[in-house]
Amino acid sequence: MRNTPDVRQWFPSDDGNPDKRELMMRLIGQILTGADALKDPDSVYLKGTKRRSGSFYNDLLLESEIPGQGVPMEQVGDRLLELLHAHPYHTKYFLTNILPMASIPGILGMITAFIVNGNNLWDVYGPAGAEAEVKVIGMMSKLVGYDPLQSGGYTSWGGQGAIFTGLRIAISKFVPDAMANGVPDRLYAFCSEAAHYSLFKSMEATGLGSRNLVKVRTKADSSMDVADLCDKMESVIRKGGVPVYIVATTGTTDALGIDNVREIYEAAKAVSQAHGLKRPHIHADSALGGFFAFFNDYDFAANPLALQPETLKALQTIQGRMTHLGMADSLCFDFQKLGQTPYLTSLLLVKDAADLRLLDLDPDETPYVGHRGYGQYHTGYTLECSRMASSISMYSALLAFGVEGYQRLLAQFVDVNLAFRRELASQIPEAVIVNPDNPGLVTLFRIYPGGGRSFREELSGSCTLTEIRQTNALNEKLFETLGERRDRMFFGDTKKHLIVPTADGGHIALYAAKFFVISPYTQVEHVSGIVRYLKEIIAQVYESDEIQSDTGGTVGVGA
Numbered sequence: 001m002r003n004t005p006d007v008r009q010w011f012p013s014d015d016g017n018p019d020k021r022e023l024m025m026r027l028i029g030q031i032l033t034g035a036d037a038l039k040d041p042d043s044v045y046l047k048g049t050k051r052r053s054g055s056f057y058n059d060l061l062l063e064s065e066i067p068g069q070g071v072p073m074e075q076v077g078d079r080l081l082e083l084l085h086a087h088p089y090h091t092k093y094f095l096t097n098i099l100p101m102a103s104i105p106g107i108l109g110m111i112t113a114f115i116v117n118g119n120n121l122w123d124v125y126g127p128a129g130a131e132a133e134v135k136v137i138g139m140m141s142k143l144v145g146y147d148p149l150q151s152g153g154y155t156s157w158g159g160q161g162a163i164f165t166g167l168r169i170a171i172s173k174f175v176p177d178a179m180a181n182g183v184p185d186r187l188y189a190f191c192s193e194a195a196h197y198s199l200f201k202s203m204e205a206t207g208l209g210s211r212n213l214v215k216v217r218t219k220a221d222s223s224m225d226v227a228d229l230c231d232k233m234e235s236v237i238r239k240g241g242v243p244v245y246i247v248a249t250t251g252t253t254d255a256l257g258i259d260n261v262r263e264i265y266e267a268a269k270a271v272s273q274a275h276g277l278k279r280p281h282i283h284a285d286s287a288l289g290g291f292f293a294f295f296n297d298y299d300f301a302a303n304p305l306a307l308q309p310e311t312l313k314a315l316q317t318i319q320g321r322m323t324h325l326g327m328a329d330s331l332c333f334d335f336q337k338l339g340q341t342p343y344l345t346s347l348l349l350v351k352d353a354a355d356l357r358l359l360d361l362d363p364d365e366t367p368y369v370g371h372r373g374y375g376q377y378h379t380g381y382t383l384e385c386s387r388m389a390s391s392i393s394m395y396s397a398l399l400a401f402g403v404e405g406y407q408r409l410l411a412q413f414v415d416v417n418l419a420f421r422r423e424l425a426s427q428i429p430e431a432v433i434v435n436p437d438n439p440g441l442v443t444l445f446r447i448y449p450g451g452g453r454s455f456r457e458e459l460s461g462s463c464t465l466t467e468i469r470q471t472n473a474l475n476e477k478l479f480e481t482l483g484e485r486r487d488r489m490f491f492g493d494t495k496k497h498l499i500v501p502t503a504d505g506g507h508i509a510l511y512a513a514k515f516f517v518i519s520p521y522t523q524v525e526h527v528s529g530i531v532r533y534l535k536e537i538i539a540q541v542y543e544s545d546e547i548q549s550d551t552g553g554t555v556g557v558g559a
């Protein structure tokens with residue numbers, strides 16, 4: 001016989017009684033214990049198997065039904081844990097991309113937010129989220145050199161959301177009636193060839209179209225070539241266009257190239273002024289790299305954390321660029337990247353809070369919330385309506401880590417990355433580091449066919465399209481071979497590192513494998529094992545390449 005269901009069974013208590021609390025602790029304990037039982041520090045995947053046949057997702061669609069009678073919560077816990085089987089996990093061999101582990105304070109902050117489940121749209125509905133959001137805006141504004149009483153911001157849907165909002169602000173600055181009458185097509189945006197594709201998408205979403213997005217050349221260090229920016233702005237203006245938006249990538253997602261915000265600011269101002277135009281809105285896409293601003297006040301001479309000389313030098317180089325972040329009109333911190341909080345915790349900051357007002361709704365348009373006699377904080381300018389209070393997670397992490405905690409973590413990542421570079425150079429000379437001037441968390445490396453051309457020759461434009469395609473194909477084979485064993489070590493790769501000119505007058509992007517230090521569990525002492533493994537894989541790739549060219553009758557790869 002079934003018990004009479006009491007609908008309260010699925011909810012936390014309203015009176016703080018210990019029985020409900022213990023039930024919740026037990027259920028959370030079940031998840032933590034279950035996840036721990038799946039962990040293996042020498043593998044990148046949690047234990048358990050998933051047979052991902054070609055019809056995997058199709059089968060799921062057909063099998064899945066809502067149960068008529070609810071499943072007891074312990075059994076739900078078991079089913080949830082099954083989802084985690086063979087899931088990638090951030091062990092020491094997780095080396096693929098900017099996909100961090102969520103820290104304990106980050107997770108606790110989320111749980112805190114979930115307990116009251118406030119709606120961060122309005123402080124009357126979500127006062128905890130509003131308070132945490134304002135605190136985090138104050139903290140991060142000071143970090144980048146914004147005046148916290150002048151600046152503003154909000155938590156949003158990712159670095160991409162920040163780029164999109166920056167573009168909306170830029171449009172409103174130049175065409176105040178665009179909100180009512182639509183976006184004129186003479187407006188242009190600029191970013192470097194190495195920028196994230198977020199701006200490409202934003203151009204589409206605002207109706208400007210990606211044709212009005214101008215890609216600026218990058219230098220060998222993956223940073224924007226500011227002289228080319230000036231030329232391209234001039235050429236847009238000559239054709240009757242108006243440059244309204246520049247995204248300066250301060251930490252590219254692949255190579256950690258860092259655009260010089262100061263140079264971009266000054267160049268953009270000079271070109272616009274010369275034509276009697278307003279300076280374009282400058283957004284620093286610091287989603288990833290902005291966290292290096294934690295070194296803005298580090299005493300590099302006294303070196304209180306006793307960082308290794310090479311690490312110190314690398315951090316100083318990066319900080320030298322990050323120090324200009326405060327010149328940007330808006331910027332972003334993806335806490336789900338180097339802030340060590342769960343998805344989705346992204347913060348948009350604007351130097352001048354009045355910029356957000358450009359996007360605000362008229363009070364008549366928001367009859368349900370805000371602009372009433374009560375409540376002082378209503379985010380009518382966000383693209384979202386309801387918003388999660390992700391600021392509570394950011395706040396929690398900022399408190400727990402503190403400036404020094406973030407400094408130590410980032411310094412460890414850099415330490416490990418530099419150790420990898422040294423070991424790679426000494427053990428696998430055929431793997432060439434192709435972002436040598438970006439000393440952060442990422443090493444991109446590229447292998448070359450025996451007797452093939454060099455990276456330097458590729459950069460100088462003396463290689464043919466065919467030669468570079470062959471080297472790319474060899475590297476693609478390396479990606480595939482590494483990918484087959486990514487449960488063992490999970491490396492990343494990119495098919496768009498630097499676009500180089502070719503001897504035959506074309507352009508082509510270079511493929512490179514990626515070593516991304518993102519797990520706090522990857523330590524310097526693990527580097528030699530990682531490089532030994534890579535050496536075996538690379539040897540296999542060369543071997544199979546020769547076999548293919550012998551038996552297949554083709555010469556080299558990718559022919």
Ligand SMILES: *Cc1c(COP(=O)(O)O)cnc(C)c1O
Pocket residue numbers: 157158159160161196198249251252253285286287288334346
């Ligand atoms: C990750 C990233 C983005 C996109 O951020 P999301 O949070 O994934 O939307 C944009 N720009 C850069 C430089 C990034 O690293």
